């Protein structure tokens with residue numbers, strides 16, 4: 271999940287978020303559509319400057335505000351994309367946008383998660399090429415995890431499900447990727463108090479070094495201080511304003527770039543990883 275980012279699917283916030291009502295989408299008072307669009311553009315420039323090729327979802331005024339969080343409606347394997355099924359009702363039509371983009375890009379579709387199963391991309395963490403960890407919580411359920419295991423078994427991939435806590439409740443967004451950001455094959459940023467214990471133990475057994483993000487910054491940012499995108503091993507993009515978490519990553523040899531994201535990320539419960547669906551890392 272932290273190899274060099276080559277190709278990535280994104281969606282501009284300019285149209286998608288333009289008319290979003292915070293109360294409907296569970297966004298905080300800091301949400302501001304025009305500011306979010308500017309912050310998204312600054313983030314996209316950092317991603318492009320890393321050398322990644324950015325593929326854009328169609329920029330429609332379709333009212334799908336959360337569709338800017340392209341990490342969640344699909345997952346990409348070495349044999350093609352898996353079209354997911356969203357746990358958040360307002361996001362149910364987003365996977366079709368991804369399917370159209372993959373058709374245009376020539377990326378084959380390996381399979382689909384079907385309701386009543388649900389899996390969101392933010393709950394999926396590749397521990398290595400043959401091991402996928404999935405958080406079971408308000409967005410991803412047991413039926414979805416079972417379907418994912420069936421789709422990936424022929425590829426020799428083992429799928430492990432881990433229970434997530436409820437934390438801020440059913441309407442809030444807590445994915446497995448909310449409590450871990452891989453930074454290199456052997457390095458991850460974590461908020462250990464919310465990590466599923468068996469997942470923590472698996473990471474430790476594999477010798478992955480775990481950096482603790484600052485707990486106060488995690489609380490104050492509603493978890494977004496921890497949501498960090500690697501564009502290459504130890505080359506990361508993070509939300510500005512969390513110096514202790516950034517310093518912990520720098521102490522582990524990471525180069526940290528930041529962008530202002532109060533209106534886009536902190537208000538809307540999604541950070542740099544959530545704004546990107548990596549299609550190719552190598």
Ligand SMILES: NC(=O)NCCC[C@H](N)C(=O)O
Nearest residue numbers: 339341392443538539540544
């Ligand atoms: N992977 C992620 O953590 N995605 C964040 C999605 C935020 C969006 N507002 C949601 O509630 O789905």
